[in-house]
Amino acid sequence: MTRDDADAPSSPTGAEPWLRAAGTGTADAPLVLVLGATGYIGGRLVPRLITAGYRVRVLTRSRRRVEGQPWARDVEIVEGDATDDDSIARAMVGVDVVHYLIHSMSAARDYGRIDRGIALSVARHAATENVGRLIYLSGLHPDGVELSAHLASRKEVGDILLASSTPTLVLQAGVVIGAGSASFEMVRHLTEVLPFMPAPRWVMNRIQPIAVRDVLHYLLAATRLDDATNRAFDIGGPDVMRYADMMNRYAAIAGLPRRRILPLPVLTPGLASHWVGLVTPVPRRIARPLVESLLHSCVVKNRDIDQVIAPPPEGLTGYEEAVRWALGRLELDAVETSWQDASVRGAPSDPLPSDPDWAGRPVFTDERHRDTNASTRAVWAVVEQIGGATGWYSASALWAARGLMDRLAGGVGLRRGRRTLRHLRVGDAIDLWRVERVEPGTLLLLRAEMRVPGRAWLELAVEPSEEGCTYRQRAVFFPRGLTGRLYWLAMLPFHGLVFAGMVNRIVALAEREDFREM
Known part of the structure; x- marks a missing residue:
């Protein structure tokens, strides 16, 4: 029973x-x-x-x-x-x-x-x-x-x-x-x-x-x-x-x-x-x-x-x-x-939308988006090549430093690269990340495997629009303890360089003629 x-x-x-x-x-x-x-x-x-x-x-x-x-x-x-x-x-x-x-x-x-x-x-x-x-x-x-x-x-x-x-x-x-x-x-x-x-x-x-x-x-x-x-x-x-x-x-x-x-x-x-x-x-x-x-x-x-x-x-x-x-x-x-069942979804201990705003585990996010007249196929082509020899489209020195820090801490660093240049599948390793979910042409969700005091994800998404599409990017971090909170605060000055640069570079590449033809 x-x-x-x-x-x-x-x-x-x-x-x-x-x-x-x-x-x-x-x-x-x-x-x-x-x-x-x-x-x-x-x-x-x-x-x-x-x-x-x-x-x-x-x-x-x-x-x-x-x-x-x-x-x-x-x-x-x-x-x-x-x-x-x-x-x-x-x-x-x-x-x-x-x-x-x-x-x-x-x-x-x-x-x-x-x-x-x-x-x-x-x-x-x-x-x-x-x-x-x-x-x-x-x-x-x-x-x-x-x-x-x-x-x-x-x-x-x-x-x-x-x-x-x-x-x-x-x-x-x-x-x-x-x-x-x-x-x-x-x-x-x-x-x-x-x-x-x-x-x-x-x-x-x-x-x-x-x-x-x-x-x-x-x-x-x-x-x-x-x-x-x-x-x-x-x-x-x-x-x-x-x-x-x-x-x-x-x-x-x-x-x-x-x-x-x-x-x-x-x-x-x-x-x-x-x-x-x-x-x-x-x-x-x-x-x-x-x-x-x-x-x-x-x-x-x-x-x-x-x-x-x-x-x-x-x-x-x-x-x-x-x-x-x-x-x-x-x-x-x-x-x-x-x-x-159809009326009751999830365990009773799960958070609900009606719970107060202060309830639930702390979560930090960095969300950015940019509209472009490039096609969804062109933007996705850029997204799908991220990491490995292509790099992360911004602040290469900062990415290299982060990879070195991870290696010194016993992590995976940037050496893993990626399996292939173009196509991704769930479970693939991309440098410091692991592909957790991929919807071709629409969504790429990466889970961090670097040494961090918490859990982190990077979400790259493409949405069609009347004049082209919208590229959306979201970094999500669930801190562990006080160290996790301090880590996120310490990283904030670099987010403007790294994540803003990624958005701008990905859209700029997608608007180039060679990607427009994809």
Whole structure:
């Protein structure tokens, strides 16, 4: 049985006759309202609900934002604001299940008051509409201590919903591991940027992270519950560790040296959030609540959830496996086929277009293009001869120096040349590069095999136009750690000479008479 077999409703011949093919819920299928559909969890949950056969309604302040999602045509869109009671009332009509996945911490300083009002409105209208179940994703927290404003607000929302007349399931999760998760992105960027990190004492607190795929497992299974269970449950992955250990395990998987972390008693949450905002792209308004929520150890107190929702058949995802998913380090064919059907593409840990701009691994690019009246065949003829005896069409001395540096560092250098003068195929070596993809007349993608602190590609593309064609060139670099970032910055002065020169020379050669005749 695959994970989605466990998460999907039963077959048409079972207890739920409303289910047809995946993503084609019938008129009598349960209607699920998702509050926070364009958020990190919501954006991954909605297509899985559709695939499972549910009818899905979403409430959004901007219809356009939802219409940009690949699943937009498969949901009912209600435009309105969750802080507006009338909007909640309209969205709740005829609903069977509500997924409450919103939290206002990034929108305003008084997010506690805002979320309290939303929770009261949801509870009231759920009772009016006889909603069958409320499902709220909250934060894992210890008992008997003063909670941070962030966790206290999330607990208050859960308490309000549990006190309502509608059966409510509150799932309390800790650090969610997946590309785009704010907590994971904070770990990612801190670890990659800082080989040595002065940190607050909370880095020695114990935490229990959970993979985003397992969070979705519980949310999907909760959608199917038809009893009157009304309580909060802790959910977490199989690994309990210190925050510092979580960073160093990430470093090992990402191919980085072990990070030295020095706990400092004087680093307050405010100062720590400033530090996080300075060295990572996570906005301070989000970093501070996350930092404050780490002031206490947060581990699962019990596994009572197993009596209501069974763990995934293959078991909960370990931290290191979850990080590998988030970094794309697992083979694509290892992903369950149920994650890649017509409605759900890619693993839940993959980044989505709806994720915040600061989410995901850092990537540096140098993009250039130039229009020409030369034919696509002429430009391609120049592109296809690049490297080897032909050279790289610009700054030959710089290319030679780069090749020498690579040889001295134990790399391949420029000696390899290329297999033939004109024709390329996937797998061919071209000096410091390897042909990773070639579409004759259109695209050449080269992967760097030189010694660099990261991974690099060079993309050369030709696009036809009304007056000839456009030559496009893009260098892409995924840095590894702080060294990778510094390497890219050090190379910036040379990019203007090397890459601009390549664009100009390639187009100039293509416009010559001998190439025009090709």
